[in-house]
Amino acid sequence: MKTDPHTFFDSFDLLIDDGLILVDANGEVVRANQAAINTLGARILNQPLEYYLRHPDINQALNSIKEFGETSPLTYLRYDDVQHEYVVKFVAFPDDHCLVFMNDVTARISFDKIRSEFVANVSHELRSPLTALTGFIETLQTTAADDAKARVEFLAIMQEEAARMQRLIDSLLSLSRVEAQEHLYPNDDVQMLDVIKDVTSSMMHRAAHRGMSIELSNNLPQTLSPRVLGKKDELSEVLHNLLENAIKYGYENSKVKIILETDTHNKMVKTSVVNSGEGIEEIHLPRLTERFYRVDKARTRKLGGTGLGLAIVKHIVNRHRGRLQITSDLGGETVFTVYFPLLGA
Numbered sequence: 001m002k003t004d005p006h007t008f009f010d011s012f013d014l015l016i017d018d019g020l021i022l023v024d025a026n027g028e029v030v031r032a033n034q035a036a037i038n039t040l041g042a043r044i045l046n047q048p049l050e051y052y053l054r055h056p057d058i059n060q061a062l063n064s065i066k067e068f069g070e071t072s073p074l075t076y077l078r079y080d081d082v083q084h085e086y087v088v089k090f091v092a093f094p095d096d097h098c099l100v101f102m103n104d105v106t107a108r109i110s111f112d113k114i115r116s117e118f119v120a121n122v123s124h125e126l127r128s129p130l131t132a133l134t135g136f137i138e139t140l141q142t143t144a145a146d147d148a149k150a151r152v153e154f155l156a157i158m159q160e161e162a163a164r165m166q167r168l169i170d171s172l173l174s175l176s177r178v179e180a181q182e183h184l185y186p187n188d189d190v191q192m193l194d195v196i197k198d199v200t201s202s203m204m205h206r207a208a209h210r211g212m213s214i215e216l217s218n219n220l221p222q223t224l225s226p227r228v229l230g231k232k233d234e235l236s237e238v239l240h241n242l243l244e245n246a247i248k249y250g251y252e253n254s255k256v257k258i259i260l261e262t263d264t265h266n267k268m269v270k271t272s273v274v275n276s277g278e279g280i281e282e283i284h285l286p287r288l289t290e291r292f293y294r295v296d297k298a299r300t301r302k303l304g305g306t307g308l309g310l311a312i313v314k315h316i317v318n319r320h321r322g323r324l325q326i327t328s329d330l331g332g333e334t335v336f337t338v339y340f341p342l343l344g345a
């Protein structure tokens with residue numbers, strides 16, 4: 001039975017989202033699906049494929065399909081605004097035609113890169129406290145074995161390093177939990193005022209430790225009850241992380257403010273956590289929610305930070321279909337605002 005290449009092409013096109021191109025015996029494009037046209041342009045039709053899919057081995061690949069019926073895939077890089085990487089495969093077709101399949105693997109490659117960077121970051125963060133612990137254990141077993149004063153001092157450092165590892169692991173678990181649930185829409189009826197009061201009272205002690213106080217300004221319309229469809233634990237975690245940062249990075253003896261208001265259309269409840277401090281330079285703002293991103297690694301590490309708090313905040317806010325906004329005046333106020341859709345609005 002003789003097969004019409006065009007019928008074949010139509011059947012394949014229905015099955016895939018990748019670029020599909022039918023090339024005739026002269027290497028000219030006979031058909032191209034929408035994905036291929038989006039990538040290479042409608043101009044490819046009736047033109048030699050080599051003009052637009054510019055790769056040194058493209059003609060060799062088409063020839064070996066004609067001659068031997070097979071060839072190896074090519075890796076093709078294309079630069080638009082960003083670099084895209086395609087794996088291009090070739091299949092022999094009747095009448096010396098060739099079917100060219102362009103699989104965009106950019107997303108997979110960047111995902112693999114993110115994953116390996118993540119593992120490298122976690123390992124690095126765990127290695128520092130582990131190295132410190134191993135070092136102190138060795139010292140306590142040898143040179144400082146009989147030094148009571150050094151023992152007390154070293155054990156305190158070891159405790160702090162172990163606590164750092166514990167915090168890192170807790171944050172990682174928290175992050176993976178919220179990431180796993182990001183596509184699920186949380187649906188408890190949560191009163192934001194309760195969340196704010198609970199978290200504030202749990203942080204009072206830490207604030208007082210730095211001579212700071214936490215003050216709530218409720219600027220909501222009097223009749224409005226700030227209820228959101230959400231998950232209370234997660235909303236508490238957002239506020240906890242923002243308050244913790246405000247206390248950690250704010251000036252000693254300064255005030256931390258929590259401001260509760262609505263957006264202009266009364267559709268969203270806005271919760272802002274405001275602190276006075278050195279602030280954050282503008283170039284860092286878009287990157288703060290990346291995992292492990294810290295403005296001043298050495299300094300924030302000393303403060304016990306792993307750079308995961310805001311990554312967790314961002315995921316929870318996304319899950320609640322909310323928004324996070326950050327502004328900072330150097331030496332002035334730093335404001336982290338989270339918006340959540342108001343229930344019934």
Ligand SMILES: Nc1ncnc2c1ncn2[C@@H]1O[C@H](COP(=O)(O)OP(=O)(O)OP(=O)(O)O)[C@@H](O)[C@H]1O
Pocket residue numbers: 171241245246249250275277278279280288293294295296300304305306307308309310311334
């Ligand atoms: N209120 C703030 N003022 C100044 N810098 C801030 C403030 N909040 C966050 N940052 C900066 O953003 C970085 C990222 O914050 P994030 O909460 O994600 O991590 P962290 O506080 O370092 O560690 P973790 O929250 O995981 O313990 C911090 O390291 C700090 O440099």
Ligand SMILES: [Mg+2]
Pocket residue numbers: 241244245305308309310
């Ligand atoms: Mg933090």
